[in-house]
Amino acid sequence: MIKIEGLTIRLKTFEFSDFNLAIEKGEFHFLLGPTGSGKTLILESIVGLHRPRKGKIWIDGKEVQGLPPEKREVSYVPQDLALFPHLNVWENIIYGVKARGLQLKDYDSYIGDLISITKIEALLERYPARLSGGEKKRVALLRALASKPKLLILDEPLTGLDPSIKFEIQQLLKTLHSSFQPTILCVSHDFEEAYLLADRITVFIDGKVQQVGTKEEIFLKPSSNKVAQFLGLRNLYPVSSMAKDPDQRRWLLGVNGLLFSVPMVPDQREGEKWNLFIRPEEVMILREGKPVKESLKRNIFEGEIVDFMDRGRYNLVHFQSQEGNLLFEIHIPNYAFRNLDLWKGKKVRVALREESFWIIPH
């Protein structure tokens, strides 16, 4: 298990303080944050390239913040990979095994498995200058894993790759993780990457941890406006009025004159400022003549289709409510979109499912 408590780093150009993190053994953990938020600095501090002012780092119960990088058993794959250009692929791969003074014969079958999973059998004699971008990534991952580190650190492993190579490396990371269960800490600014690969995610913005949770928790229940905005979430509206529903188990939230009936959550109190987040995937456009479920009847709004566009995997529809002129972004699966027969200006009714709401402190 990896544990970081109160880590404080101060450099000439950047600083952050009191950073905490816990990663379970075998977990694929993402440190997610915007570019320039200091994520790489955290990684480099865990590797041992920066000495912290304060704080402690434990790797498998051993305190390591005072140890040099070579004593930490943390392998590091930087964004530029840094494959050693004067060593061929095989020499690159076994560098860590040799440097740690381990017996190569003890690692033969493990490295053989890694080579076969990463499909680089034919590349072992080549020098890095003769490898493609995807091949370099695979070799760098293999080099980092070869000596069985206690923690594998990846800095933006999918940034700057062509979509096809990106997909290939994503799959490879999944396979490597499921096959060998290494503990991985990966830095990224891309939520989609994290969503596909992470067991858990730490969202790090403005030098502070904003939220830690599973990918579903982060995506469906962002803890703050900052997190929601960073994730690029649409349909975020400031709540202008807040009242309890007569049955006392729901809030009636006013936004631009529209009233939303939202399930009550214990943390939320009247009088505080809140934002209402409506998940675009959970908004339904109702088809005329079709019966509507009882649970949907609380939040039905009339309006018209303002615009729509095909986004490949789904269709993005802009809906404007008749009352309050509130603009919603709605994501509709392609098959549903075809059945709806929508056009610009078409009058429709939308229904919001219970799952579509999330209330965030303002």
Place this chain on the structure above:
Amino acid sequence: MGFRHTLIGVALFIFLFYFGLILSLFYFMGGKGFWHAWVNPYTLYSIRLSLVAATIATFLAIFIALPSAYALSRFEFIGKNVVDTILEIPMILSPIALGAAFLIFFNTPMGKLIQEKGIYFVFEIPGVILAQFATVAGLATRLMKASLDEISPRYEAVARSLGSSPWKTFYRITLPLSYKGLLASGILCWAKAVGEFGATVTLAGAMPGKTETMPIAIFTALASANIEKAVILIFILLLIGIGTLYSVRFIGKGYRYD
């Protein structure tokens, strides 16, 4: 005349300027005096002394310059800027002033102690090596730092994370990646040491058969109107210079790991 032709014309003029200068040396080549000067033991001694002293001075300079250059390239420390500036002094200070500074130093109590209890430098062969070392050590550090700056510290960071100690990382990663630049720096420094005159003549004097290096021998040959000897030595220095430039270019060519 167009822009392109004007600039090429200027470049050709510079070439002809130096080429004409070299060509003029041939006027004094050949003849009995010329061959006599060739086999003169003092001429051969000055050639040998220059090459040997420059080699020792260069090795000493590299021994000091490589760790200094690495420190300046990789680490932040108090006084780094001052150290960096001081290293450039031999490059901007007149070599005669540098030699004079050594003469003055060896007349201080500490300088006298070093000479009495250690090695005699003033008007001695070690003085030749010291003068050449002082002239090239700063340059060697500067050139080697430039070579090391080109190697991303990321390689070292990754090697360390893979379990390599700092020394092993330097030996197995930094050195092989920068050896071309370091070798070229060494060759350039050696050539500069061979051609060093001002500091050497001031500190070690111009004693034929003792401290007379090639550049000093050219000076004394001209002073005694021995043009043939001067021409021979100028040619040798010229060959060393051209050889150096070509070897540096050759080292820089190609990429070994393709």
